[in-house]
Amino acid sequence: MLTDFQLLAIGLIAILTLASTVAAVLSRRAETPTATLTNLTQRINAWWVMVAVLGLALLFGKTGLVILFVLISFFSLREFVTLTATRNSDYWVLLGMFLIIIPVQYWLVWTEWYGLFVIFIPVYCFLLMPALTALNGDTENFLERIAAQQWAVMIAVYCMSHVPALLTLSIPGYEGRNVLLVAFLMITVQGSDVLQYIFGKLFGKHPVAPRVSPSKTWEGLVGGLGSATALGAALYWLTPFNPWQAALVAFLSCLMGFFGGLVASAIKRDQGVKDWGYLIGGHGGMMDRADSLVFSAPIFFHIVRYFWAA
């Protein structure tokens, strides 16, 4: 008898194999592969790697997932801070974000110290970071600088750390299966991104916010969210939810994910760049892949915690 985890792995491998096959057939049929096709193949190849890395981390449970998300937070924070305007006097605050805030936040996840985990960044760091900046005495663009620093740790560390924190919830009747909750969240939210991309490419006509992102269309949003909600319902067996609960939770997570992508696009547009970085071939940077996850993870975490956790 296969475990749910193995079933899931087989399912994902089957889907990726199908995607790679379709991309290969399309590439062969096109005489000169278009930029979109080359990008599609790159994206699918990157998906293979990302699924393998996540799967491996999940096999190692809480420790594996915490280590993986420390790295993801590191890469995301690096991309975020690179894009914001900093001054030389911000040196200690910036260094502290990487050397203190990331390790402490994930240590709090690992030791399951919930009380401090939820307030360490929004209370302690948000007050002490500007204090440190003020002590340095450089008031040039003060508010812009501290706001950008706080938003950077909020997104790249605080919100992100809610994914591994799912493993710390104790849900009656669901003991030892929390890794599947992480898989559920990642698959529905990332699946929603992919489905929005596909629906947008096939039917997209009317942009949701044309000045922010011409590629995010109402057709892509409705088609992507609708099918991702159905995907969530179909995966209810991974979760403590029944099918309609799974559909509702998936819908809310994917809607938040859409907002995350939209906000990330607005930031990139403001800074005049197309991608956050270049870590993941075909996708851009880590934040280009994680923007939807950071918006959905805290909401998903608190819904599960409020309604299901003991």
Add this chain to the structure above:
Amino acid sequence: MNEIRNRANKSVKRLTGSLLAGFAWAVTGVRPIWAGSAPSHRQRIYFANHASHGDFILLSSCLPRQERERTRAVAAADYWGKTPLRRLIANDLLSTVLIERQVSEGAQNPMEAMLSVLEQGDSLIIFPEGTRNIDEDQKLLPFRSGLYNLALARPDVELVPCWIENMSRVLPKGKFLPVPLLCRVVFGEPIALVQDEERHAFLKRSREALLALDPQQKRSA
């Protein structure tokens, strides 16, 4: 005996070079952008903006390994020669070319030191500003004349402008630990001295060629 020592020396340098390149990549995710020139085995003088001690490590880690091993950075003797530890790092681990910024009696002429390295067939990394630029409001200081003298003496060696992005934020002057930020090194089109070009005109032209590579410049334009 000397043979063994030479070989050991070489592998230590090779190892340090690779370790530093790996470290630079881990912290800054550095990647080269070849915009106007390509990696090549030609002998070259790479000239770059200078804001941090990490600059030449970042630049050399963008070169193919073989090229990295024969590319030597020119550094100030008054800083890198000051303590035994700095001398060890500069001479034995990184094989930089130390030159005196203030010409004084008995000191080796900086031009001679650089030319003798070129004579051996090695490539150079130089920072024509002559010092680290710590002025946040000024992108690039005026160039000193070393670049012109080198171009005049060795017209056969390619002069490649290299814009190092963000390094002043990663490792500001006087700081020891690097802040992880993404860096890129933009390698531009080689520039050469044209006939009868004056020193001042050439330095101005090469400075502008370097400034034009700054991606930030394009972004705000």
